[in-house]
Amino acid sequence: MLETPLSTESVTQTLSEWVAALDWESIPDNIKERAQYLILDGLTCALVAAHLPWSETAVNAILRMESPSGTCPLIGWKDKRTGPLPAALINSALIQGFELDDYHSIAPLHSGSIILPALFSLVAHLRASTDGRKVTGKEFLVAAIVGYEVGPRVGMALGGGNILSRGWHSGTVFGHAASAAASSRLLNLDSNQIEDAFGIACTQACGLMSAQFESSVKRMQHGFASRNGLFAALMAEARYKGISKVFERPYGGFLAVFANGGDPAAPDEVIKDLSVEWQTLNINVKPYACMGGIHATIDCLKELQSKNDIQAADIRSIQIEMSEPAFKHGGWKAEKPVAVIGAQMNAAYIAAAHIIDGDITMHTFSSSMLNREELWQLVPKIEVIHQTEFDELPNHADKMCTRTTIVLTNGDQLTTTVVRPTGVKRPLTSDEIIAKFHSLTSDLVPENRQEEIIQFVQNLENCDDMSEIFNLLNFDVPSPIA
Incomplete structure (x- = not known):
């Protein structure tokens, strides 16, 4: 040793x-x-x-x-x-x-x-x-x-x-x-x-x-x-x-x-x-196609939406509270039109997309979905703020903490806090990483090649020549958001 x-x-x-x-x-x-x-x-x-x-x-x-x-x-x-x-x-x-x-x-x-x-x-x-x-x-x-x-x-x-x-x-x-x-x-x-x-x-x-x-x-x-x-x-x-x-x-x-x-x-x-x-x-390992500091925002919304029927038209305002690194990275004010990279880095945009679509996937950022009018009607109702109390949390990973509060037009207030988002609170398991591979490449990679890639990686300990992996990776893959 x-x-x-x-x-x-x-x-x-x-x-x-x-x-x-x-x-x-x-x-x-x-x-x-x-x-x-x-x-x-x-x-x-x-x-x-x-x-x-x-x-x-x-x-x-x-x-x-x-x-x-x-x-x-x-x-x-x-x-x-x-x-x-x-x-x-x-x-x-x-x-x-x-x-x-x-x-x-x-x-x-x-x-x-x-x-x-x-x-x-x-x-x-x-x-x-x-x-x-x-x-x-x-x-x-x-x-x-x-x-x-x-x-x-x-x-x-x-x-x-x-x-x-x-x-x-x-x-x-x-x-x-x-x-x-x-x-x-x-x-x-x-x-x-x-x-x-x-x-x-x-x-x-x-x-x-x-x-x-x-x-x-x-x-x-x-x-x-x-x-x-x-x-x-x-x-x-x-x-x-x-x-x-x-x-x-x-x-x-x-x-x-x-x-x-x-x-x-x-x-x-x-x-x-x-x-x-x-x-x-x-x-x-990321479950969502956006900046890691926004993952806790998505988890907050998932929790609130699972317990309440939340429609965009019924929302008066949303407040998202974040620690300094996440706020400076993702709390900036988005303006229409936003590029794909900007959308993936902006907490308000991601929150609006999740409220409307119920999830964040690759298709969230396709040309037909990006900069939709219904989304831009919701974004101005979302305020992202720096919550200094999150900066003082003793564990660094806990500083990914996010609190999300939704105020409905009828006056009801819904709020929840996520300290560590999915993938951090509990790391994605090996099986979940395989599932992510299958889910994201199902329309891009033939099924037999999917399995060959997984088996190759799982058996690296017994591999005598790593260059053989290129036989599995070098083919033209279609775009997932074409």
Whole structure:
């Protein structure tokens, strides 16, 4: 078993040594199983979003500027290949393409869209290399778990949702290190190279949250982290020198710079309880196609609608109370017309759609459903406010708390509070993740191929060549909202 702590010299060195030393036997079985199903969920998201309009625009634009004859396949695209870096960027944009991918409720980032694209690129890149290295399923899982562990820890060192409240796209800030860690592990780099990879990755970290309102680039920003972390690991493999001790350097160090203007950084969070408390278990799987901070709003409405006959015409007003990170992310005032990305990020819009339709699905955002007049008659009646008492809750996950109050035209008042939404209060089980895969891909993926993809992921431990998965993923998938 892996013993910790590995070093007391520095946070960056200790983390680098842990990444280099982690092996299959050191990881508990429940962590391996959870990682398998997080991988399946990532594939679900990519297949669903592969041919959405903004995804097709991204693929076609990137392939015009990058080699279309590379070795790395694109998920949900038949006979489309490119180099490892653009492939990581594209496949990440697909996983993030419809706001269905995983998220960490304490340190907000979408791990699958950062880690899996980089690793898939490496699988294909290494298989096509001179020595034709085959990546086994065990190697892939260990590398993925490394990424799932590193990303949230870097985020918690910066106060988690605090950086989101300040306007940074948190996942693209935390995610560069996660991609570098996972990629370095799959490349079998030594601890000195891994430290270089962290230094090369972290100097590229960025991401503006204003991308959420109307910009397609919001779908791609986690791809910057995936691509740049992979680039960092490949450069470190070649012994290109990165920034040493990048996490804890007081001047120009990663934590010092991104903590500036917020709470002081907590460097020890980066290496706290490595191989003891597994952050992989704290990665949530989304049941709804919208921003995670709005999930509690949906759960509130589901509860109220299950107990009351609520019609849009009978509503005088709705008040939605949220903590600061959720409010700043989803409490902004929506104006007609709203883009799909904006609709998925706005609590009032999502609430109105749920009241009218009784659910939030992929079809909520189809061209025929978006910007309906009946929906825009309800949105102005919805007020979203920052409830400071939720910010003071001691448990970080509890800060996703939302209180929703509906006042009807007859004067009746209906109210309920959800502290942790579906997928956080109780994580989606392996069977529920399979059910999500079946539900979302039933009209997109033939049934026999669905089962082959599930079985492949379930049997990663016995896989001798991960590149075989591309035989199941590289076909043209139709758009779910055409």
